[in-house]
Amino acid sequence: MPELPEVETTMRGIKPHIVGQCIHKIIVRCARLRWPIPKHIEKSVKNREIKKITRRHKYLLITTDAGTMIWHLGMSGRFTILPKPQPAAPHDHIDILLANDITLRYTDPRRFGCLLWTSGDPLQHPLLLNLGPEPLTKTFSGKYLWEISRRKNTAIKAAIMDNRIVAGVGNIYATEALFIAGIHPKTPAKLLTLKECAALVTAIKVILKKAINKGGTTLKDFLHSNGKPGYFRINLQAYGRAGAPCLLCKKPLKSCQISQRSSIFCDHCQPLRK
DNA sequence: CAGAATACCTGCGGGC
Protein backbone atom coordinates (compact mmCIF):
# COMPACT_ATOMS: atom_id res chain seq x y z
CA MET A 1 0.00 0.00 0.00
CA PRO A 2 2.56 2.35 -1.14
CA GLU A 3 2.92 6.05 -0.97
CA LEU A 4 5.88 7.87 -2.43
CA PRO A 5 8.40 6.89 0.28
CA GLU A 6 7.48 3.22 -0.10
CA VAL A 7 7.87 3.44 -3.87
CA GLU A 8 11.23 5.16 -3.45
CA THR A 9 12.33 2.50 -0.97
CA THR A 10 11.17 -0.23 -3.34
CA MET A 11 13.22 1.31 -6.12
CA ARG A 12 16.34 1.48 -3.99
CA GLY A 13 15.77 -2.02 -2.68
CA ILE A 14 15.47 -3.79 -6.02
CA LYS A 15 17.93 -1.62 -7.94
CA PRO A 16 21.19 -3.37 -7.03
CA HIS A 17 19.69 -6.74 -7.91
CA ILE A 18 18.31 -5.89 -11.33
CA VAL A 19 20.29 -3.09 -12.98
CA GLY A 20 22.79 -4.44 -15.48
CA GLN A 21 21.00 -7.78 -15.65
CA CYS A 22 19.60 -9.32 -18.77
CA ILE A 23 15.94 -10.30 -18.75
CA HIS A 24 15.76 -13.98 -19.53
CA LYS A 25 11.98 -14.13 -19.49
CA ILE A 26 8.88 -12.49 -18.12
CA ILE A 27 6.03 -14.63 -16.85
CA VAL A 28 2.63 -12.98 -16.75
CA ARG A 29 0.17 -15.12 -14.79
CA CYS A 30 -2.55 -12.52 -14.64
CA ALA A 31 -2.60 -9.69 -17.14
CA ARG A 32 -5.70 -8.03 -15.73
CA LEU A 33 -4.28 -5.21 -13.70
CA ARG A 34 -5.71 -1.70 -13.83
CA TRP A 35 -5.13 -1.86 -17.55
CA PRO A 36 -4.31 -5.10 -19.34
CA ILE A 37 -0.60 -5.81 -19.49
CA PRO A 38 0.31 -5.46 -23.18
CA LYS A 39 0.45 -8.83 -24.92
CA HIS A 40 3.71 -7.96 -26.57
CA ILE A 41 5.50 -7.43 -23.24
CA GLU A 42 7.10 -10.90 -23.35
CA LYS A 43 8.63 -10.23 -26.73
CA SER A 44 9.51 -6.63 -25.90
CA VAL A 45 11.61 -7.38 -22.83
CA LYS A 46 13.06 -10.79 -23.69
CA ASN A 47 16.87 -10.75 -23.75
CA ARG A 48 16.94 -7.04 -23.02
CA GLU A 49 19.33 -5.58 -20.51
CA ILE A 50 17.99 -3.45 -17.65
CA LYS A 51 19.82 -0.17 -17.94
CA LYS A 52 18.30 1.77 -15.07
CA ILE A 53 15.40 2.13 -12.71
CA THR A 54 13.98 5.51 -11.81
CA ARG A 55 10.89 6.95 -10.17
CA ARG A 56 8.52 9.69 -11.25
CA HIS A 57 5.53 10.32 -8.99
CA LYS A 58 4.59 6.84 -7.78
CA TYR A 59 5.56 5.25 -11.07
CA LEU A 60 8.63 3.05 -11.27
CA LEU A 61 10.36 3.21 -14.63
CA ILE A 62 12.49 0.19 -15.54
CA THR A 63 14.41 1.08 -18.66
CA THR A 64 15.94 -1.51 -20.96
CA ASP A 65 17.93 -1.04 -24.14
CA ALA A 66 14.65 -1.33 -26.10
CA GLY A 67 12.15 0.64 -24.06
CA THR A 68 10.75 1.21 -20.60
CA MET A 69 8.36 -0.64 -18.33
CA ILE A 70 6.04 1.82 -16.60
CA TRP A 71 5.05 0.26 -13.33
CA HIS A 72 2.63 1.42 -10.65
CA LEU A 73 1.99 -0.43 -7.39
CA GLY A 74 -1.58 0.75 -6.92
CA MET A 75 -2.92 0.18 -3.42
CA SER A 76 -1.51 -3.24 -2.71
CA GLY A 77 1.36 -3.92 -5.12
CA ARG A 78 4.83 -4.95 -4.00
CA PHE A 79 8.04 -6.34 -5.41
CA THR A 80 10.06 -9.18 -3.99
CA ILE A 81 13.56 -10.26 -4.98
CA LEU A 82 13.82 -14.04 -5.02
CA PRO A 83 17.33 -15.53 -5.15
CA LYS A 84 16.02 -18.61 -6.90
CA PRO A 85 12.76 -19.65 -8.56
CA GLN A 86 9.86 -20.08 -6.17
CA PRO A 87 6.37 -21.46 -6.67
CA ALA A 88 3.84 -18.74 -7.17
CA ALA A 89 1.37 -17.93 -4.43
CA PRO A 90 -1.99 -16.27 -5.05
CA HIS A 91 -1.67 -12.73 -6.40
CA ASP A 92 1.91 -13.29 -7.61
CA HIS A 93 0.95 -11.95 -11.02
CA ILE A 94 4.32 -11.35 -12.66
CA ASP A 95 7.83 -12.81 -12.46
CA ILE A 96 10.81 -11.38 -14.27
CA LEU A 97 13.54 -13.98 -14.55
CA LEU A 98 16.98 -12.44 -14.79
CA ALA A 99 20.21 -13.91 -16.12
CA ASN A 100 21.72 -13.92 -12.61
CA ASP A 101 18.99 -16.41 -11.58
CA ILE A 102 17.28 -13.79 -9.49
CA THR A 103 13.55 -13.35 -9.93
CA LEU A 104 11.82 -10.00 -9.59
CA ARG A 105 8.30 -10.85 -8.48
CA TYR A 106 5.28 -8.56 -8.54
CA THR A 107 2.42 -9.30 -6.16
CA ASP A 108 -0.78 -7.25 -6.06
CA PRO A 109 -3.99 -8.59 -4.47
CA ARG A 110 -6.21 -5.69 -5.43
CA ARG A 111 -4.78 -5.33 -8.95
CA PHE A 112 -4.95 -1.54 -8.95
CA GLY A 113 -1.37 -1.45 -10.17
CA CYS A 114 -0.28 -1.44 -13.78
CA LEU A 115 2.53 -2.55 -16.06
CA LEU A 116 2.77 -0.71 -19.34
CA TRP A 117 5.47 -0.45 -21.97
CA THR A 118 6.79 2.40 -24.01
CA SER A 119 9.58 2.36 -26.55
CA GLY A 120 9.90 6.13 -26.31
CA ASP A 121 10.54 8.64 -23.55
CA PRO A 122 8.45 7.49 -20.58
CA LEU A 123 8.13 11.05 -19.34
CA GLN A 124 6.18 11.81 -22.52
CA HIS A 125 3.72 9.03 -21.81
CA PRO A 126 0.17 10.37 -21.28
CA LEU A 127 0.16 9.10 -17.69
CA LEU A 128 3.29 11.06 -16.82
CA LEU A 129 3.02 14.06 -19.08
CA ASN A 130 0.83 16.30 -16.94
CA LEU A 131 2.24 15.56 -13.52
CA GLY A 132 3.18 18.40 -11.23
CA PRO A 133 6.64 18.77 -9.70
CA GLU A 134 8.17 16.19 -7.43
CA PRO A 135 7.54 17.20 -3.82
CA LEU A 136 11.21 16.97 -2.85
CA THR A 137 12.44 19.36 -5.53
CA LYS A 138 13.00 23.10 -5.21
CA THR A 139 10.26 23.73 -7.75
CA PHE A 140 7.75 22.67 -5.12
CA SER A 141 8.02 25.70 -2.87
CA GLY A 142 5.71 27.65 -0.60
CA LYS A 143 5.48 30.36 -3.22
CA TYR A 144 4.58 27.82 -5.91
CA LEU A 145 1.81 26.31 -3.80
CA TRP A 146 0.52 29.72 -2.78
CA GLU A 147 0.37 30.97 -6.35
CA ILE A 148 -1.38 27.90 -7.67
CA SER A 149 -3.82 27.99 -4.75
CA ARG A 150 -5.02 31.53 -5.49
CA ARG A 151 -7.62 30.20 -7.93
CA LYS A 152 -8.46 26.98 -6.08
CA ASN A 153 -11.64 26.80 -4.05
CA THR A 154 -11.13 23.16 -3.25
CA ALA A 155 -10.03 21.89 0.16
CA ILE A 156 -6.29 22.22 0.66
CA LYS A 157 -6.01 18.49 1.33
CA ALA A 158 -7.57 17.70 -2.05
CA ALA A 159 -5.20 20.23 -3.63
CA ILE A 160 -1.99 18.70 -2.27
CA MET A 161 -3.25 15.26 -3.26
CA ASP A 162 -3.89 16.45 -6.84
CA ASN A 163 -0.97 15.06 -8.80
CA ARG A 164 -1.15 17.93 -11.30
CA ILE A 165 -0.24 20.29 -8.46
CA VAL A 166 2.36 18.10 -6.78
CA ALA A 167 3.09 14.50 -7.68
CA GLY A 168 3.06 11.82 -5.03
CA VAL A 169 1.50 13.15 -1.82
CA GLY A 170 -0.94 10.45 -0.70
CA ASN A 171 -3.55 10.28 2.03
CA ILE A 172 -1.23 9.38 4.91
CA TYR A 173 1.38 12.04 4.33
CA ALA A 174 -1.16 14.70 3.34
CA THR A 175 -2.94 14.05 6.65
CA GLU A 176 0.30 14.20 8.61
CA ALA A 177 1.65 17.30 6.88
CA LEU A 178 -1.55 19.25 7.52
CA PHE A 179 -1.43 18.27 11.18
CA ILE A 180 2.19 19.34 11.48
CA ALA A 181 1.49 22.63 9.73
CA GLY A 182 -1.60 23.25 11.88
CA ILE A 183 -3.88 23.66 8.88
CA HIS A 184 -7.42 22.27 8.76
CA PRO A 185 -7.69 19.87 5.80
CA LYS A 186 -10.93 21.46 4.62
CA THR A 187 -9.55 24.98 4.41
CA PRO A 188 -10.28 26.32 0.93
CA ALA A 189 -6.90 26.46 -0.78
CA LYS A 190 -7.29 30.08 -1.81
CA LEU A 191 -7.58 31.20 1.82
CA LEU A 192 -4.10 30.01 2.75
CA THR A 193 -1.51 32.69 3.37
CA LEU A 194 1.94 32.52 1.81
CA LYS A 195 3.30 31.75 5.26
CA GLU A 196 0.89 28.84 5.70
CA CYS A 197 1.76 27.47 2.27
CA ALA A 198 5.44 27.65 3.15
CA ALA A 199 4.80 25.79 6.41
CA LEU A 200 2.77 23.14 4.62
CA VAL A 201 5.37 22.58 1.91
CA THR A 202 8.08 22.30 4.54
CA ALA A 203 5.98 19.80 6.48
CA ILE A 204 5.41 17.70 3.35
CA LYS A 205 9.12 17.60 2.59
CA VAL A 206 10.09 16.80 6.17
CA ILE A 207 7.58 13.98 6.58
CA LEU A 208 8.45 12.43 3.20
CA LYS A 209 12.18 12.58 3.91
CA LYS A 210 11.67 11.09 7.34
CA ALA A 211 9.68 8.23 5.85
CA ILE A 212 12.25 7.59 3.12
CA ASN A 213 15.00 7.46 5.72
CA LYS A 214 12.98 5.05 7.79
CA GLY A 215 12.42 2.93 4.67
CA GLY A 216 16.15 2.85 4.15
CA THR A 217 16.48 0.60 7.15
CA THR A 218 14.39 -2.06 5.42
CA LEU A 219 16.39 -2.13 2.18
CA LYS A 220 18.30 -5.24 3.11
CA ASP A 221 14.99 -7.09 3.48
CA PHE A 222 14.39 -7.04 -0.26
CA LEU A 223 16.57 -10.08 -0.76
CA HIS A 224 14.75 -12.93 0.91
CA SER A 225 14.49 -16.58 0.20
CA ASN A 226 10.76 -16.54 0.64
CA GLY A 227 10.25 -13.24 2.37
CA LYS A 228 8.26 -10.22 1.56
CA PRO A 229 9.68 -6.80 2.09
CA GLY A 230 6.50 -5.44 3.59
CA TYR A 231 5.92 -1.76 3.99
CA PHE A 232 7.07 0.22 6.96
CA ARG A 233 5.23 2.92 8.78
CA ILE A 234 6.79 5.81 10.60
CA ASN A 235 5.25 7.12 13.79
CA LEU A 236 2.13 8.90 12.67
CA GLN A 237 0.61 11.72 14.66
CA ALA A 238 -2.80 11.96 13.00
CA TYR A 239 -3.44 9.31 10.35
CA GLY A 240 -5.24 6.31 11.82
CA ARG A 241 -5.75 8.02 15.18
CA ALA A 242 -9.36 9.22 14.95
CA GLY A 243 -10.78 9.57 18.45
CA ALA A 244 -7.38 9.24 20.08
CA PRO A 245 -5.96 12.25 21.95
CA CYS A 246 -4.17 14.90 19.96
CA LEU A 247 -0.49 14.69 20.82
CA LEU A 248 -0.38 18.46 21.23
CA CYS A 249 -3.56 19.38 23.13
CA LYS A 250 -5.01 15.99 24.22
CA LYS A 251 -8.41 16.67 22.67
CA PRO A 252 -9.76 13.73 20.64
CA LEU A 253 -8.85 13.83 16.96
CA LYS A 254 -11.75 14.23 14.55
CA SER A 255 -12.45 12.48 11.28
CA CYS A 256 -14.10 13.68 8.08
CA GLN A 257 -14.27 12.79 4.40
CA ILE A 258 -12.54 14.83 1.72
CA SER A 259 -12.79 13.60 -1.86
CA GLN A 260 -13.97 10.24 -0.53
CA ARG A 261 -10.83 9.84 1.55
CA SER A 262 -10.79 9.79 5.31
CA SER A 263 -9.09 12.75 6.92
CA ILE A 264 -8.00 13.00 10.53
CA PHE A 265 -7.37 16.33 12.19
CA CYS A 266 -7.50 18.22 15.47
CA ASP A 267 -10.15 20.91 15.41
CA HIS A 268 -8.31 22.77 18.14
CA CYS A 269 -4.80 22.70 16.68
CA GLN A 270 -6.03 22.90 13.06
CA PRO A 271 -8.88 25.42 13.27
CA LEU A 272 -11.09 25.79 10.19
CA ARG A 273 -11.41 29.11 8.38
CA LYS A 274 -14.05 29.62 5.75
C1' DC B 1 -13.35 24.80 -16.86
C1' DA B 2 -13.16 23.07 -11.75
C1' DG B 3 -14.43 19.89 -8.57
C1' DA B 4 -16.77 15.94 -7.05
C1' DA B 5 -18.39 11.21 -7.73
C1' DT B 6 -17.42 6.76 -9.69
C1' DA B 7 -15.00 2.86 -11.04
C1' DC B 8 -11.68 -0.76 -10.67
C1' DC B 9 -10.32 -5.17 -7.02
C1' DT B 10 -9.42 -8.23 -2.75
C1' DG B 11 -8.72 -8.71 2.20
C1' DC B 12 -9.55 -7.65 6.79
C1' DG B 13 -11.69 -6.47 11.12
C1' DG B 14 -15.82 -5.48 13.68
C1' DG B 15 -20.60 -6.21 14.74
C1' DC B 16 -24.28 -9.23 14.91
Place this chain on the structure above:
DNA sequence: TGCCCGCAGGTATTCT
Protein backbone atom coordinates in the same frame (compact mmCIF):
# COMPACT_ATOMS: atom_id res chain seq x y z
C1' DT C 1 -18.50 -19.83 13.91
C1' DG C 2 -19.98 -17.41 9.93
C1' DC C 3 -22.06 -13.71 7.39
C1' DC C 4 -22.38 -8.89 6.14
C1' DC C 5 -20.75 -4.39 6.15
C1' DG C 6 -17.53 -0.79 5.77
C1' DC C 7 -13.06 0.38 5.06
C1' DA C 8 -8.20 0.26 3.07
C1' DG C 9 -2.08 3.91 1.93
C1' DG C 10 -4.11 4.34 -5.75
C1' DT C 11 -5.84 7.48 -9.67
C1' DA C 12 -8.00 7.64 -14.39
C1' DT C 13 -12.41 8.39 -15.98
C1' DT C 14 -16.95 10.07 -15.88
C1' DC C 15 -20.26 13.16 -14.00
C1' DT C 16 -22.29 17.81 -12.72
